[in-house]
Amino acid sequence: MDGVLDGVRVLDLSRVFAGPAATQVLGDLGADVIKVEEPGRGDEARGFGVTAPVLERLGASPSYLALNRNKRSIAIDLKSPAGLALVKRLAASVDVLVHNFRPGAMEKWGLGWDDLRAANPRLIHCGFSGYGESGTLRDFGANDVALQAHSGLMHLTGEPDRPPVRVGTAGIDLHGSLGMVCAILAALLHRGKTGEGQKVTSSLLQSSAHLMSYFYTDWWLARTEHRRMGTANHLSVPNQVFPAADGDVVIIAPSDDMWRRLAHALDPARLDRPDFTTAMDRRTHRVALVETLSAVTRGLTCDEILRRLGAAKVNVARVHNVGQAADHPQLEAVGAVLHWERNGQAEQGVAPPFTLGAAPVGVRLPPPSVGEHTTQILAELGLDDAAIEAARQAGAFGLAEAAPPA
């Protein structure tokens, strides 16, 4: 079965998380993704959060390996005129360009949308930045946690009487990656109708604002100032973590029906009380309810609570650690795990967060080593061996490549 993006060529100048996560989804959908990397070190994410022994064994960090399958790597020094010239030739030949350089950098190199559109009017030029390409903050550096702080997300995360904490994953980066995919797919649809490419952009700021959208509207329209509540929630009670005999579970029963089913499934004598009957009752008696329900759940194992509440159609889940979550068989059952082989070893990663019935995704290429496909990609661009050698001598592939140690 063909991929949706078979035949679409993507030039990926992005690094670290949001950009590579976006182009991986495009690659999973069938696009030919050409990842441009700095000669030698490559994408900085190759060294992120990894110990020396693991780096030695895998050749790249798990963070890099998680986000770079279905790509080919070309190692080019953008600071060398010969390297920049090659990137411009590549940009003229592709359907989509993705980058996350600071606003203005691409224009400085002659790689901005206005520079490239004359030669390639069908190009979709996608830039991802911290705070967008206008406004007083456009030149401010930022990363995921900077926008967790700026956006108010950190302010809402943590215990009520303790300082705020960060969200444990780079969610603003990864949400931004899907923002880029949406923009690029929309631009491909637009191109299908009009024949024209366009410039599209996204940013950590826009990603964070979208994640916070209902809190912002609550502020704008009602001046509501929400606060952090640990694992609890202002919407309903119970809606938080409860202790079991052998671990923790979250239990959520927003409707009166669901609460009644919960009470009968766990301990009607203690829970089916008149002061817990309605949603408003339960919010009013939040402290008493949480204490009473905790006393009940402490006497039961996680498995027993999941069994009883699952059967009663009450929302319940175990609080897993990362390994328990990653190895839970439900992930495989819904096709959320993709498998590949790299250097003779079986590896696996998380699939895009959706399933297309008529166009399943698969892994054609494992994550590449730095510059693994440099020659192949340049040959496809029409460079013969002599031209590639001339580019090498001119420093296009970095000084180390131009003059290897004797």
Next chain:
Amino acid sequence: MDGVLDGVRVLDLSRVFAGPAATQVLGDLGADVIKVEEPGRGDEARGFGVTAPVLERLGASPSYLALNRNKRSIAIDLKSPAGLALVKRLAASVDVLVHNFRPGAMEKWGLGWDDLRAANPRLIHCGFSGYGESGTLRDFGANDVALQAHSGLMHLTGEPDRPPVRVGTAGIDLHGSLGMVCAILAALLHRGKTGEGQKVTSSLLQSSAHLMSYFYTDWWLARTEHRRMGTANHLSVPNQVFPAADGDVVIIAPSDDMWRRLAHALDPARLDRPDFTTAMDRRTHRVALVETLSAVTRGLTCDEILRRLGAAKVNVARVHNVGQAADHPQLEAVGAVLHWERNGQAEQGVAPPFTLGAAPVGVRLPPPSVGEHTTQILAELGLDDAAIEAARQAGAFGLAEAAPPA
């Protein structure tokens, strides 16, 4: 300028957060979104997390108003045969159907992909569920926080010596909404090539796994068990919140160059120390560095720290509360705020997290009241006044509508 999805008709049977957030993006892109609501109450989100006076004034919760612009509402009782028949006629007429009923419910009503494809082979049928449509957990109820717990995200969020906490926003719902938009746009591209619709699905499970993808790969490939670290990060130091004289800031300086610029911008005498020189040094001397840098930042205001570190190209951001974040002018500067008028009042919401240069988004319709467009939509479907009245008498629009109290 035309929207990318002008002419695309979407039947939206979804409720609460993920589905409505997805169809709002489709509407922002130009699609005609028909929101099917339960007569009377409508989408449950209309009452979520709102006080009685605010509900009285706005007519719906800010959470609902944040996610339902650019839609028309039709109030139909799916439990009534006459109502179900109307929904089937609508499903036969649209390009995209979105729902978040539990796996199996749509099939029970004859609204599954296999039921609808014969009459409408170009239909894109998008279902969103908790744990997907297969596997042992497929029938388990779930919501955002259930998947925060199940996925390990909660385990990574919080202080090291305290229990885990929830992420302050429904990030798994909202990330899942973009997963759906990606799937639907990809399916529209596929339909453009093949003429064929398809079934697409997403789930809270897949959304959460994508947000956790690099932690899962770290577990799968290196058996690394990450722990929660408050606002800090295992990747580099400094990379967390620091106290200022009048608030808090996050400061992130992962590279040695950036650290040197930070030290010289803030207090070289105290910070430019040999034991803080390299990334490894800074990780090794994490406690001393955080103490020393905190002593420096405590003597400066947030504004002063932002000014100095911003000029030095060091990543820095203020820890905002929700109101400060929502009202920061940078959001307007990048076009991340959309404005509309409803019942004579100015309202605003967050735009999709991307910008299309050739197809800007706008608000054609404010969030609707329950059933505001019922008659209009049915008339477009070809029903005359008599047929609509017959459907009403048959209970298609709910009992309250069929027999109003005298």
